[in-house]
Amino acid sequence: MFVSPMLLHKSEQPFEDTKFITELKLDGIRLILSKFNNQIRLYTRHNNEVTSKFPELLKIDIPDGTVLDGEIIVPGKDGKPDFEAMMERFQSKRSNHHIQFSVFDVIYHKGEMITHLPLIERKDILESLIHNDQYFA
Numbered sequence: 001m002f003v004s005p006m007l008l009h010k011s012e013q014p015f016e017d018t019k020f021i022t023e024l025k026l027d028g029i030r031l032i033l034s035k036f037n038n039q040i041r042l043y044t045r046h047n048n049e050v051t052s053k054f055p056e057l058l059k060i061d062i063p064d065g066t067v068l069d070g071e072i073i074v075p076g077k078d079g080k081p082d083f084e085a086m087m088e089r090f091q092s093k094r095s096n097h098h099i100q101f102s103v104f105d106v107i108y109h110k111g112e113m114i115t116h117l118p119l120i121e122r123k124d125i126l127e128s129l130i131h132n133d134q135y136f137a
Contacts, residue, residue: 028086032045035065036064050090065110071102103126109125
C-alpha cells in the first residue's frame with residue numbers, strides 16, 4: 001500500500017521553537033515501507049514499487065498493518081550518507097553497497113492511518129515498533 005509522504009519545506013532562517021521537531025536531511029532515497037497481509041512492499045515517494053531492489057528490508061519484524069516512512073542510505077567511509085553509492089545500489093542488483101533504513105515516521109499502525117495524531121505521538125508509537133537492538137539493513 002502506497003501512502004504519499006510528507007515532504008521537506010525549506011526555511012529561509014534558522015529557528016528555535018519548541019513547537020517544532022527538526023530532523024537531519026539524509027542524502028538517500030525516500031522509502032515507504034508497508035506491511036499488509038504479512039507482505040512487505042517498498043515504494044519510492046513517486047509511488048514506484050521497488051520491493052525487489054532491497055530484499056534485505058523484507059525481513060523487518062514489524063506488525064501487520066504498518067506503514068513506515070523513512071530514507072535509505074548507503075553510509076560512506078566516514079559514516080556520512082554517500083548519495084552516489086546509494087544511486088549505484090539503487091540502479092544495479094550487482095552492487096554490494098550495504099544499505100541502512102532510517103525510519104522517521106509511522107503512517108499506519110494496526111491497519112489504521114494515524115497521521116491525524118501529533119508527530120510526537122507517532123514518534124512514540126514508532127519507538128514501540130522499532131527497538132534499538134533491531135537492525136534495519
